[in-house]
Amino acid sequence: MGFYFKFFPLAVIIQLIFSELLTFNGYQANIMLLFVILSSMPLGNATQSTFLGFFVGIFTDFILFSGTYVGVSSLVFSICGFWASKVSYNFAFRNFDFYWISLVHLGIAIYSLFRYDYFFFNNFGLFIANWFFVTYFTCFIGLVIVKVFSLKEVLIDA
Amino acid sequence: MSKVPLIFKDYQENIVLALCVIISCIFIFNNDSNFIKNTKSKSVDTFSFLYTPFNWLDNQLFLNKKLEVLSSENLKLNLENQVLKVHETENKRYREFLNFKKRDNYIFMGADVISKGVSSNMSSVVIDRGLEDFVKINSPVLSSRGVVGKITSVSANSSEVQLISDVNFRLSVKIVPDEVEGILRWIRDDICEINEIKKISDIEIGDVVVTSNLSIYFPPNLPIGEVISIFEKSDSSNRTVRLKLFSDLTTLNQLFIVNEGI
Numbered sequence: 494m495g496f497y498f499k500f501f502p503l504a505v506i507i508q509l510i511f512s513e514l515l516t517f518n519g520y521q522a523n524i525m526l527l528f529v530i531l532s533s534m535p536l537g538n539a540t541q542s543t544f545l546g547f548f549v550g551i552f553t554d555f556i557l558f559s560g561t562y563v564g565v566s567s568l569v570f571s572i573c574g575f576w577a578s579k580v581s582y583n584f585a586f587r588n589f590d591f592y593w594i595s596l597v598h599l600g601i602a603i604y605s606l607f608r609y610d611y612f613f614f615n616n617f618g619l620f621i622a623n624w625f626f627v628t629y630f631t632c633f634i635g636l637v638i639v640k641v642f643s644l645k646e647v648l649i650d651a
Numbered sequence: 652m653s654k655v656p657l658i659f660k661d662y663q664e665n666i667v668l669a670l671c672v673i674i675s676c677i678f679i680f681n682n683d684s685n686f687i688k689n690t691k692s693k694s695v696d697t698f699s700f701l702y703t704p705f706n707w708l709d710n711q712l713f714l715n716k717k718l719e720v721l722s723s724e725n726l727k728l729n730l731e732n733q734v735l736k737v738h739e740t741e742n743k744r745y746r747e748f749l750n751f752k753k754r755d756n757y758i759f760m761g762a763d764v765i766s767k768g769v770s771s772n773m774s775s776v777v778i779d780r781g782l783e784d785f786v787k788i789n790s791p792v793l794s795s796r797g798v799v800g801k802i803t804s805v806s807a808n809s810s811e812v813q814l815i816s817d818v819n820f821r822l823s824v825k826i827v828p829d830e831v832e833g834i835l836r837w838i839r840d841d842i843c844e845i846n847e848i849k850k851i852s853d854i855e856i857g858d859v860v861v862t863s864n865l866s867i868y869f870p871p872n873l874p875i876g877e878v879i880s881i882f883e884k885s886d887s888s889n890r891t892v893r894l895k896l897f898s899d900l901t902t903l904n905q906l907f908i909v910n911e912g913i
Contacts, residue, residue, distance in 0.1 A: 513706065513709055514705060519901045521767075539664035544667060547674070554678075555694040556695075564678025564682070568671075568672060568676065571675065575664070
C-alpha cells in the first residue's frame with residue numbers, strides 16, 4: 494500500500510511528461526496503467542488493488558483528461574489491478590516481465606476497444622494499429638523503468 | 652440468512668471487481684449526461700495548473716524552431732498579402748457593383764493548449780479559453796495553418812476541442828478552384844478523405860480544400876489542406892479524394908477560436 498501512495502505523484506508527473514512532451518506520432522505511453530499493474534503486484538490483496546485501480550482510473554479520467562470516455566480508465570485499471578495482485582510469488586519470480594507485459598496488452602486492448610466509438614467494429618485496422626503502437630511504446634518505457642530501477646527485485650521483496 | 656456474509660467474504664474480490672466494472676460501465680454509457688460533462692469541465696478547470704510547467708517547457712524547447720518557421724512564413728505571407736490586397740480592392744468593387752450581400756467578418760481569439768490528454772492518438776485537446784472569454788460550443792478552431800477542429804464543451808476557463816483526427820468528426824468542404832463539395836473525414840496521421848465526388852468534376856493534385864458555404868458552424872473558405880491523391884472506381888460514378896492537412900495535429904500549442912464578429 495505504501496508503495497502505491499509513494500509512487501503515485503511520480504507516476505502522474507511521468508505521465509504528464511509523456512503526454513505533453515514525448516508523444517510519438519500522436520501515440521502516448523500509458524504510464525498510469527504501468528503504475529497500476531506494477532504497484533498492484535506486491536499488494537497481494539485483490540480487493541484493495543481493484544479499489545485503488547478504480548480510483549486511480551477515476552483520477553485519470555477526470556483530472557488527467559483522457560480525451561473520450563470517462564470511465565474507461567477506471568474499468569481498465571480495476572481489471573488490471575485485480576489480475577496484477579492475483580499473481581503468486583513463484584510465478585512472479587519466474588515470469589515477472591511476461592506477466593506485466595501481458596497485462597499491458599490486455600489494458601491497452603480495452604482502451605482501444607472503447608476509443609473512437611468502438612473502433613473494433615468500425616475500423617479494425619486502426620484498432621490493431623492503435624493497440625500495438627501504444628502497447629509497445631508503453632512496454633518499451635516499462636522495460637526501461639523496470640531494468641534501470643531493478644523493479645523486479647523491489648516488487649517481489651515488497 | 653447467516654450464510655450471506657460468508658458468501659460475500661468468499662467472493663469479496665470478485666464482487667468488488669464486478670462493482671468497479673459496473674460503475675465504470677455506467678460512467679462510460681452516460682458520458683453525454685450533464686453530470687459527467689460538468690464534473691469533467693470543473694476538474695479540468697481546477698487542475699489545469701498541473702499542465703502549466705509542461706506547456707512552458709514544451710514552448711521553451713521548441714522556441715527557436717518555431718521562431719524560424721514563423722519568420723519564413725511571415726515573409727511568405729507578406730508577399731502574398733501584397734498581391735491579395737490588390738485583388739481584395741477589385742473584388743470589393745465588383746461585389747458592390749453587383750449588389751452582393753456584405754460578408755461577415757470574424758474575430759480570431761488566440762488560445763494556448765493546456766492539455767493534450769493522456770490517451771494516445773489524440774482526438775481532442777483542452778485550451779485555456781472558456782465561458783469567461785465568450786467561447787461557444789461548436790465554434791471552429793484553427794491553427795496558424797488551417798482548421799483543426801471545433802469546440803465540444805466549454806467550462807469557465809477552459810474548453811475542449813474535438814480535433815479533425817477524431818473518427819466522428821465530419822466537415823463540409825469544397826475543393827477550389829472547381830468548387831466541388833463533399834464531406835471530409837479523417838483517415839490516419841494527417842490524411843483525410845472526401846468521398847462521393849462526381850467523376851466529371853475537374854480536380855487536380857495540389858488543389859486546395861477549404862470549408863464550404865454549407866456548414867452551419869464553419870464560415871466558408873477557411874483553409875484545411877491540399878489534394879494529394881484521387882481514386883476512381885470502375886464500377887462507380889464517384890471518386891474519392893485524399894488530402895493532406897495543412898496543420899500538424901501532433902504539435903499543437905497555440906490555437907485560434909473563430910468568433911462571429913463585426
